[in-house]
Amino acid sequence: MAESSTPLCSIRGERPAPQAGPALVAVLLLAVLLWVPWTPAASAAGPAGPGQPQFSVLGKNVPLDTAILSMDLPESGTRLRIGWMSPNGDWRDTEVFSVKGSHLYDLRGRPGWTGTARLVVLADRPGVRGEVRPPGVLDELRLPFQSVPYLPRLVNLEPEVRFLGLPWHLWMAGVFLLLTATAVALRGLKAASWALPLALVAVLGLNDVRGMASYLSMVGGIRSNAFVTDIQRFGAFADGLAAKAGNRSVSISHLPWPYGVHLKYRFMETPVTSKNKADLLVTTRNGGIGIVPNPGRSK
């Protein structure tokens, strides 16, 4: 059997893609899958083309120690790089994940986020509205309750939250110890038997209110999370591929994480076998991802 040059379906839809489609799909897919490290020097060098700067300026000559970052972005869950230039011209940078809409990003405590910055920029995202400024009282109250991006790393580590510039867990520990110490100071050491549980409930209760508010906000904004919507779209696409395979055996080519994992997951109900035995190949060849008859099957 001759090798087919056109995938039976593509990531953008159920119908076969037009001639230019696979290349476009590949570029889009790779753009999502690959992270191209940003270099401050490159961005600071200025526009890539006439009138097209590669970055958004977020602040000039701002003291960083007490400053937070406010940005208005159209989607959640994309990796952003914030760069800043110290008075002596050195560049530092750090990474944040975007959250849709007006959101405060607390970078206080991050390495290098200190002193006065001559320039603060958001790399690779021109035209974003944002500023670096000292937080007001309402900002400080808003910071712990904000949404966090829904990302795989959540399962390994709770995102760090800050309040009045200090990590939230230090506040929790401080309040816990203060309540307990006060009870012990007033009623003696025996008071610890009721003061410790009460302090724990008080601190965890407060944190629970914060956490649930943040969680509900995160779930509410899940459709604006670029990573999640991409996974969902890819999952639906992979479901379509699996349905097309039917009961025929397939061989799956490798895709970068997490798409490869999801592709295999969707095909777990389809006979998956080695390439030389498979009826069909799920392949990224020819510039797109699709399912094609196995040319080596008849040999």
Added chain:
Amino acid sequence: MNGALIHILIIMVMGWGIRRLLPSRTEGFDTPQGIFRGPDFWAEAFMAGFFAETTLGFLLLLAGMGLSLCAVVMPVVAACAACASILVKPVRPSWLGTDIKWYELLLWLVLAFKFTAGLYGLLETPLIFDDAITAWAGRARALFGGVNWSFNPGDEHFLGRPGPMDYPLAKVVFYALGGVYNGGFDDALVRFDTLVFHLCLAGVMWGGAGAAGGPRWVRTAAAFAVTAIPFNFTHALSGYGDILVQAYALASLAAILKREPFLAGLFAAGMVFSKNDPLVLILPGLVLCFFTAWFSERGDRPDTPGPGGFLFGLSLAAPWLLFLALVVYGRTHALWYFSALGGCAAVLILAFSLRNFAVRLWEHRNVRLAAGLLAVSVPALAVTVVALSQLHRIGLTFHPDAPLRLAKVMLGGQTHSIVWLFSAAALATGFRPMLRDPMGRGVLVLAGCTTLSLCGLFAFTGAYAWLVSETTVNRLLLQFYGLGLLGGFYGLGLLHEQDAGNAQSPA
């Protein structure tokens, strides 16, 4: 989601029957045979049902039965267990028990809200977590599909392949059966169990924290605290196995404290069937905790339940552990493992002899005890097998800075610092009464043993990399939350009792 609810109902009926049939010394809400017992009863019922269903499912599948037929067998078994329990112990409904305090009602409301919010999250969020996709849901999907699954270790699809082969099959069987009841595999469905186990944490903590005595609000506080740890709620929606380990370990310790040895052994077996880590990290501590408590108590109270029940309960993990030793790791190494097992058993028997145990073995009632002694070989075998295989996989290296790094991870971040701060403070405060109490001594031994096993894991093996990256270490620590909190609350409960005793004693 209807399928998930039906599945939970089947497990609840099965667990309700099994739990009522089990010998039990304590009852919730002082209603010995009512339908609505304490929350610990319902949590234990679900967890016993989950373990029974998945173990039975594993055995039936291993025997060659189809998944669909297994799905038919389960409701029948559940109905039989429920009917048998009703015949043995007639049901006398007592509804909500004697009295409910306002703070208990508040706890129920909070839990109901969290469960609803969790359901909303399950339905809205996609499955993006790595282990959940590959090791748990992925393998379950293979079992459900029936085409990429094999029990033959030589097959390319052995146990669905993705993920470590020594991950037990409890969740895999549960998800696959859930897929049958649901009429299709569903991404929300495959995380539903962790949400229910999150509720179970509150139930078993409620029971365990009451074991030492003390006011009722303290046990309510304990139940709230364990569900309010933020990382626990994240894992309630993750589809990972760590929260199951935490729940089973907590239930086992709670049962030890409530002097229910069979339940303690059963839940320890459930823990072993939930994930691979606790075999090495938690089980040795739990076994030592039980025996410390038993040896300490039997001098004062001759009617103390013996270790036969505990070991018999624990031996219910045997199907998976034998499968692990003989099939997953292969027969070629089995003889070596059994030699190591013989060594472990010899050490245990020597330890028992030191406490005049061998004499009592032959003098006393204990056919169960003899069976239990044999059953101790199961955890010994398992610990040996898993420890050796893990060491082979992750390698032996020495990292002297591991304990300090571990302390920094435990106390220095948003993820769980408050848990360890409370546990350390509570254990320190209740240390003296715990030293005088048999169960308290057991808890202290458990705390020491688990601390040593954690430090040892990171200090002497390649698992140090997990500590440096601050990823897997947090999930491992999550497995200990329940134990840490319950240990602390038990010490505080003893302190309460001591103060109450001092207040009542004549001057």
